[in-house]
Amino acid sequence: QQQVRQSPQSLTVWEGETAILNCSYEDSTFDYFPWYWQFPRESPALLIAIRPVSNKKEDGRFTIFFNKREKKLSLHITDSQPGDSATYFCAASGDSAGNKLTFGIGTRVLVRP
Amino acid sequence: EAAVTQSPRNKVAVTGGKVTLSCNQTNNHNNMYWYRQDTGHGLRLIHYSYGAGSTEKGDIPDGYKASRPSQENFSLILELATPSQTSVYFCASGDWGANQDTQYFGPGTRLLVL
Numbered sequence: 001q002q003q004v005r006q007s008p009q010s011l012t013v014w015e016g017e018t019a020i021l022n023c024s025y026e027d028s029t030f031d032y033f034p035w036y037w038q039f040p041r042e043s044p045a046l047l048i049a050i051r052p053v054s055n056k057k058e059d060g061r062f063t064i065f066f067n068k069r070e071k072k073l074s075l076h077i078t079d080s081q082p083g084d085s086a087t088y089f090c091a092a093s094g095d096s097a098g099n100k101l102t103f104g105i106g107t108r109v110l111v112r113p
Numbered sequence: 114e115a116a117v118t119q120s121p122r123n124k125v126a127v128t129g130g131k132v133t134l135s136c137n138q139t140n141n142h143n144n145m146y147w148y149r150q151d152t153g154h155g156l157r158l159i160h161y162s163y164g165a166g167s168t169e170k171g172d173i174p175d176g177y178k179a180s181r182p183s184q185e186n187f188s189l190i191l192e193l194a195t196p197s198q199t200s201v202y203f204c205a206s207g208d209w210g211a212n213q214d215t216q217y218f219g220p221g222t223r224l225l226v227l
Contacts, residue, residue: 032214043203043218044156089155099144099163099209100171101216105155 003027004092006104014112019077021107023090028071030092034101035064035075037086044089048075080111116140117219119204125225132191134222136204144207145187146216147171147179149200156203162187194226 034049050057050064057064066073091101117138146161158171160179168179178190207216
């Protein structure tokens with residue numbers, strides 16, 4: 001079964017708008033949640049990550065909101081720019097998973113100028 | 114310069130043939146990973162390693178073997194390639210611990226099995 005779910009599968013926003021990407025997980029022992037982004041024809045790279053000790057992590061225009069009770073998190077991209085157009089992967093890991101990540105299927109974001 | 118490199122970058126193989134994908138990292142990371150990426154499936158873990166001499170099965174290991182002869186090198190082996198193994202394969206390295214949970218990905222290998 002899919003341990004990490006993402007929605008929507010694709011998202012189009014206008015430049016300057018806020019894009020909201022959703023993620024949920026099954027394993028309550030997960031305690032590390034990174035988001036990776038991947039530009040076309042490139043490899044994934046870490047964008048931002050959160051641990052459940054906090055419910056919010058901000059890095060510039062990118063913010064993760066985390067709800068441990070509901071096992072949900074979201075990535076908000078404020079003031080979206082065309083250069084943010086990429087596929088965004090939510091991932092999760094925890095002690096029960098060992099030193100490995102479980103990735104969602106990704107959300108493809110297109111920012112129109 | 115790139116810390117995780119993969120070879121070959123592109124490969125065409127025949128069904129039933131043997132394929133070896135190689136990965137080298139200069140990050141001195143203990144952990145290395147092999148993923149495949151397919152539309153609609155995201156990144157799926159095939160095999161991973163905690164260090165030289167170790168290999169562990171990931172989520173989709175069937176049809177694949179792995180080898181970690183040294184800290185720097187990690188290979189993925191398809192003994193009998195099948196068309197269903199046509200995909201983009203990514204290698205990654207990383208260490209696990211406080212603030213060191215980032216995985217660094219190589220550029221990928223595009224494999225086509227005919």
